[in-house]
Amino acid sequence: MNRRGLLGAAGAVAAAALLPRRARASSPALRPPGALPPGEFEQACIGCFRCAEVCPPKAIRFPALLSLAAVQPFIDARDRACILCMRCTEVCPTGALLPVPASSEAVARQVRMGTPVLERRDCLPWNGRGVCRLCFYVCPYAGTAVELVGPRQAPLFHAETCVGCGLCEEACPGEARAIRIRPPEGARSRG
Amino acid sequence: MSATSARPPSPRAAPSAAGGLARARLHPVDVVLRRARRYQALRRASLALSVAVVIGLPLWHLSAVGAASAGLSGGGPWAAIARALGFPRSAPPVVGAPPAIDLFGLELLDPLLALGVALAHGFRLSLLLVALPALVVVALLGRFFCGWVCPYVPLLAASNALRWLLGRMGMRLPDLRLPRRTSLWVLVGILVATAVLGTQLAPLVYPPAVIGREAFRAVFFGSLGLGALVVGAAFAFDTFVSRAGFCRSLCPGGALFSLVGAASPVRVRRVAERCTDCTVCDVVCNLGQRPMTDGLDAGCERCGKCVSACPTGALTMGLGTILPRSGP
Numbered sequence: 001m002n003r004r005g006l007l008g009a010a011g012a013v014a015a016a017a018l019l020p021r022r023a024r025a026s027s028p029a030l031r032p033p034g035a036l037p038p039g040e041f042e043q044a045c046i047g048c049f050r051c052a053e054v055c056p057p058k059a060i061r062f063p064a065l066l067s068l069a070a071v072q073p074f075i076d077a078r079d080r081a082c083i084l085c086m087r088c089t090e091v092c093p094t095g096a097l098l099p100v101p102a103s104s105e106a107v108a109r110q111v112r113m114g115t116p117v118l119e120r121r122d123c124l125p126w127n128g129r130g131v132c133r134l135c136f137y138v139c140p141y142a143g144t145a146v147e148l149v150g151p152r153q154a155p156l157f158h159a160e161t162c163v164g165c166g167l168c169e170e171a172c173p174g175e176a177r178a179i180r181i182r183p184p185e186g187a188r189s190r191g
Numbered sequence: 192m193s194a195t196s197a198r199p200p201s202p203r204a205a206p207s208a209a210g211g212l213a214r215a216r217l218h219p220v221d222v223v224l225r226r227a228r229r230y231q232a233l234r235r236a237s238l239a240l241s242v243a244v245v246i247g248l249p250l251w252h253l254s255a256v257g258a259a260s261a262g263l264s265g266g267g268p269w270a271a272i273a274r275a276l277g278f279p280r281s282a283p284p285v286v287g288a289p290p291a292i293d294l295f296g297l298e299l300l301d302p303l304l305a306l307g308v309a310l311a312h313g314f315r316l317s318l319l320l321v322a323l324p325a326l327v328v329v330a331l332l333g334r335f336f337c338g339w340v341c342p343y344v345p346l347l348a349a350s351n352a353l354r355w356l357l358g359r360m361g362m363r364l365p366d367l368r369l370p371r372r373t374s375l376w377v378l379v380g381i382l383v384a385t386a387v388l389g390t391q392l393a394p395l396v397y398p399p400a401v402i403g404r405e406a407f408r409a410v411f412f413g414s415l416g417l418g419a420l421v422v423g424a425a426f427a428f429d430t431f432v433s434r435a436g437f438c439r440s441l442c443p444g445g446a447l448f449s450l451v452g453a454a455s456p457v458r459v460r461r462v463a464e465r466c467t468d469c470t471v472c473d474v475v476c477n478l479g480q481r482p483m484t485d486g487l488d489a490g491c492e493r494c495g496k497c498v499s500a501c502p503t504g505a506l507t508m509g510l511g512t513i514l515p516r517s518g519p
Contacts, residue, residue, distance in 0.1 A: 009376070009378075009379045013383060016383040017310045043313075043391070046307065046391050047404060054256065064415075071391055071400075093291045093293070093321065
């Protein structure tokens with residue numbers, strides 16, 4: 001390769017680097033705890049799978065399909081939820097996951113994987129078909145993130161204190177699971 | 192730049208029939224195995240270690256997380272294998288695979304991936320620091336990762352063997368020779384697209400990253416992603432279209448290492464008086480280098496196969512010194 005080609009190539013890369021960076025959110029997915037906001041996470045994550053390698057419940061996975069988001073890890077809380085051990089945040093080599101101390105207070109303060117959305121029609125205490133309370137019993141922040149209200153002791157979620165681990169979504173019985181952790185909404189541009 | 196036409200005449204030139212014979216009969220792997228030296232043994236040990244990390248480490252981690260969450264995770268066949276192989280239940284001191292590895296607390300990142308993150312997400316000093324060890328080693332030794340660490344190399348050896356076998360069975364396989372700068376444009380294209388799209392693209396096609404991720408997925412979840420197809424496509428390309436064509440003229444990592452290691456002082460040199468123009472060195476080279484005519488450039492991966500294979504010891508590698516030879 002000649003010198004002029006090399007300079008041109010370096011110039012092209014430099015020009016691309018100087019373009020205003022737009023953080024693009026791909027299909028919203030639940031990311032591991034400590035993840036950068038959607039868009040920024042995709043910029044920084046190299047899909048090295050170290051977070052998934054140290055995940056005790058094997059909750060962190062990688063998309064099997066080849067897409068632009070194919071290298072980035074996600075959590076399918078319905079299948080296997082995060083247990084908030086914070087091991088994954090310690091091993092990220094590029095800062096796509098920022099370290100979070102594995103203390104109850106630090107996790108409550110720093111982790112917002114998503115927000116809980118309850119479909120009351122499908123929730124047994126709310127629709128009057130049962131006395132369930134499973135979400136309350138599995139919640140690491142029971143009493144603050146979810147409390148039982150009313151005569152039927154039906155769950156009421158508080159998005160501002162919920163860390164979004166998804167243990168309630170995993171525990172929620174039946175096919176029509178009443179709880180879903182909604183991933184944070186996408187992209188803000190950064191210059 | 193290789194200069195096949197400008198070959199200096201050798202004083203001890205062998206009959207041209209010998210050259211033709213070498214080309215026709217020699218199996219690239221076979222030559223090196225028969226004349227194995229310490230250098231080649233070391234290189235194979237390094238590659239074996241790399242493959243052991245890529246496959247063994249997920250097994251160890253599986254054993255460790257399985258112990259941490261007994262009853263939580265179902266396990267599956269690999270968990271049983273990990274237990275049967277006696278992997279400890281404590282967490283291993285190494286996390287990851289060659290492109291991004293935590294080696295006993297020492298953080299190492301492939302410069303290609305570090306560059307991608309710097310372009311898409313922003314430059315940070317920590318990125319440079321974790322990529323620095325590899326950059327220094329490549330600046331000194333050239334593109335040696337390709338021959339010493341990349342977990343694709345065993346697959347490439349298999350591809351070469353398959354090529355040779357099919358050739359023996361009478362199949363005429365093409366050997367497309369794309370210009371090596373093609374890989375430079377692949378590298379530039381990937382980096383520009385990474386910066387513009389804001390998502391990491393090199394890990395989708397860079398074999399060490401893909402192989403590490405797919406091996407991990409296979410061990411942890413018993414499934415393969417389409418990354419396996421990427422590696423399969425590279426294998427098919429190398430086997431049926433162009434010998435080692437992916438490594439030689441398409442791999443973005445190889446292109447970056449060639450650039451960084453362009454001024455490496457460690458290189459293959461030829462003692463013209465000993466050379467018989469037998470072409471064995473040119474035949475064993477995967478990357479299309481031409482040691483016999485001094486046609487070596489930054490694309491040399493310092494695998495030393497040409498040096499080991501040279502029947503007259505005319506080739507040396509190092510800082511101009513002769514590599515110790517242990518056999519005839």
